[in-house]
Structure formats: C-alpha cells, structure tokens
Amino acid sequence: MNSNSAERRTGRATAWCGFLCLAVVLSACTSAGDSRQRTTPPANSAAPSTGASVGVLPCTPSVDTLPAPPAGYRLVGKDVAVPDAPVLSAETSGEVDPAARLFAKWGLVVRAGRVVDLRVAPGWQDKARLGWGRTGTPGATATVHACTPEGGQAQWMAFVGGTWVARAACVPLIVTSNGQTDRVNVGIGTPCDKTTTP
Template identity: 70%
Template sequence: MAVPDRAVLPAEESGEADPAARLFAKWGLVVRAGTIVDLRVAPGWEDDARIGWGAPAAPAASVRVRACAPNVGQRQWLAFVGGTWVARATCVPLMVRSSGRQDRVNLGIGLACGGTTAP
C-alpha cells in the first residue's frame, strides 16, 4: 500500500455539512492487487477527520479497501480515488493495517506536520 509522501496536501472547501469534513484533500490510495487494507483516523481524531475512497467516496472514520486479485496481464497495483476530510488544516494521524502489520501515517492536510504552512 502507498500513501502520499508530500509534506502538505492542498485542502479546499468540501461543501459537506459535517463540521469534521469542512475541508477536503484529494489523494489516491494505491494498493497491491489481492490485498485488504484497513484505514482509520487515529483514536481521538474521530471528531476532526474523515477518510474515504470510491465513487462517490463517503466520509467515514474508518474504511476497508479490498483490492481485487489481478487477472492475467493486469496491473499488480490498483489506485483508488478519494482522500481526507478535516475540520481545519492540520496534521492527521491515520492507522493503517494490512497483511498483519499496523503502521501510523501522518498526513499534512493544508498544513505540514511540522506545523509550518505550505511552501
């Protein structure tokens, strides 16, 4: 699985009624074919951030992505369109679980995780 490695993901007004989803940063989630990935906003962030992929992506505190097994000659990695919604520009911690491993990923949504603004 791959997530963005940019210091800051640009965020724009989402038009969502949910205060926790006021801003949206679009980014693609790339998952190896045949893999299941569970993503969730870190504990304590459920009131301030949402995630979602698909068409249409529904903002949620947790998401399970199932990347279908590839057919012969098909790509080994699949991309899913979606992103992160936040109440305000911030550094969002996400918990990612796949293949028995769990990691924490920090995403700068409209603000770098070090607290600085976008260059």
C-alpha cells in the same frame, strides 16, 4: 501560405487530440464532490474479479493498475503507498459534517490482492474523515479491497478519494493490512512538524 495553414490545422488537431486524451483520463477519476455521492455499482462489480467465493468483500473500484507505486509516493508497511508531499492541498468540501469541512483529494495505492483497513487515529474521530473508491459518506474508517485484476499482471491498484478535516491539520492515519498495523501522518492543508506527534 499553404504550409502555414496546414501547420495551423495540424496544431489544432494535435491540441484537440490532447484535450480528448485528458478528458478520458479525468473521466476515470471522480471529482471531490462525486467521490462523496452514492452510486449504484454495475451488477457484476460486487464480486471480486478472480478467485471469488461467497463471503469475500466486494472489490473497491480502482482508477488505475500499476507495476509499482508511482514517483512521489512512500510505502506504509508492505501493502500501501501514500503521497510523499509534505502538504496536500485542501479546499472547502461543502459537507455538512463539521469534521469534513475541508477536503484534500489524493490517490491511495494498494498492493493487488490485499484488503486494507484505514482509520483516523484515536482522538481524531471528530476532526477528520477519510474514504476511497466511491465509498459514499466520508467516515472515520474505510476498507479498500484491491482485487487482483484479470490476468494478474498489475502489482498495485490506485483508488480515488482522500481526507476530510475540520481544519488544516497533520492527520494521523492507522493502516492495517495482512496482519500488520502502521501509522502515517498526512499533512492536510499544513505540513506535519516532524518534532510534533499529533
């Protein structure tokens, strides 16, 4: 009996520890609703963490630093990685904007030290929105500044956010970084047909 009760206590303690670890990880990411709320950044977050000078874009808040893009991600150009899933799940967003009726939450991964401009492709400005790093209201364009972290160890930075759409669609995004422009299609609530150009 004593060993069984000790095992039950150990099991409960292990489960509680696992729950606490999960809560800490999830608290680093914002929910779909939180990613759309305006927040006041800490006083020092407006300045890049290293080598900053006046006139440099503020750092976009990241949720993780990585040695490489994670499994399940594909490169777009040299500096950006997006999910490789054929379909990203979309849910009702609660947004008033008709172009942002559904929301698919996904992390954007950017090479440390790069500034990336993203926008929905021409003709999609009234059908889709995007945003990462607590940018506030979803927009047709977003800029992510992946400041190099202290110590310069990480090669990639992860940002919480995603894509909003009027209805499930294969959304074309234009990604510009370091003078290079690339296009990537992302299936929001529906897969992209490889034979169809959106």
